[in-house]
Amino acid sequence: MSLQSVAIVGAAETTKLGHIPELSVLGLHTDAALNTLADAGLTAGNIDGVATAGESPVAVAHQLGIHPTWVDGTSVGGCSFMLHVRHAVAAIQAGQCTTVLITHGESGKSRIGAGWRGRAASSLAGQFEAPFGPTGAPTLFTLPMLRYMKDFALSHEQLAMVSVVQREWAAMNPRASHRDPITVDDVLSSRMIAYPFRMLMCCLVTDGGGALILTSGERAHDLGPRPVYVLGSGESAEAPMISQMQDLTTSRAFRTSGRQAFQQAGIGHADVDHLMIYDAFAHLPIYGLEDLGFCERGEAGSFIWERNTAPGGRLPTNTNGGGLSYMHSGMYGMYALQESVRQLRGSAPAQVKDAAISLCHGVGGMFAAAGTVLLTNERP
């Protein structure tokens, strides 16, 4: 017996993106939730499942007056929302709930109502990372790249090209934080943050949020005009400290998560029209293209350099401008999912013509976890 299909029937971001000092973290969650309920034409009374990360799903449910029969607080970093989608599909198929609200909100820039981000000195990271002076993700997430660059002869120019291409996409998006064109030289002359990474190779730090509503394909058909169906999904985890990755030049979590998504969907790479790869830093699309199987090992730098992922290229990637140019609140996965949904609804600012299948891939922590979702606008 084949399982029933599940679709995204509501998708929206917070009313504003970027600098939102008037809302707390919880306020960003609920602003996104209200916009998403309106998008789906539903009310809180229709929602019986709630999932979120970075905030308690209990708090979100209570704020909105939702009385859930299913709660998911999976919190493994910025890809948590991909995992929530995957878990929601399974829960709806199992009859544990009918309609799931997934929310994200983060006051990354303004830090309104945001908690302390440190780690205990007795944690593994507190003992074996913090004493050596990392100052956040720009000094840890970036650590594998010199190894990759030596092993695969990837140039600084090729790394910079990732940022250039994504700015081209952002230029078409009125909501993107940074829209002015940049060149490889601009990237390579921007301020050094943590060699080999310069300012324009690092993501933005902004405020914002987003939410999704999923329900059974059957209900979706009655509900909205533009349901987006979940074709397949995957998830995985590797190591809580980046120094403990099996191989610094490839993410085991990416490979496992991507493989599961393709297997479940029963499609091949050539079927994918549109790709989102969580880009906290410029090397992430390079790892993603290879570990998800779109490029052979060591070839993603050339693939991007030759404009395959750029506007007009054969594999449009990070078409909202990505974490590098669109927005990045801290857990960017929700915005990648929003862009996949917009592309499949035909409502993206930089619309990919006739996009029917989108792959949306997220990273959690620093190569610590991964989640992959394959979506389509064609009813299964």
Added chain:
Amino acid sequence: MPRSLPEPTPETQHFWDGTVVGELRLQRCDDCGSAYFPPRPFCPDCLSRSVQVFSASGRASLHSYVINQRAAPDSGFEAPYSIAVVELEEGPRMLTNIVRCPQTPEALLLDMPLEVHFEKISDAIALPLFRPAGASP
């Protein structure tokens, strides 16, 4: 204010007791022979609880790194400084800083040989840093 200091747990105490007396203590499985880090009271490869602490050679190679250009205020660091992953001779990798060496891409060459350099922070804590092999202690 000094660096952020580790707070040992029962599972990691032997490691931090070792660095204070100038030993880089790893663990090895009695059953499968695997040497591993970070510390835990069982083998990550075969899950055997029969494991021993041993003193590693302190020899390593530079596996990857970044050069941080901005130290956190009052962190005890002066930029620029390297944050590196080194591969120990025995196999495991660990995060550290490369010291006794210019903090430049020209001086920090991947795969260069290194040796451990214990930096005493307090009576209870010494950190395992690494320096180029043969550099003055």
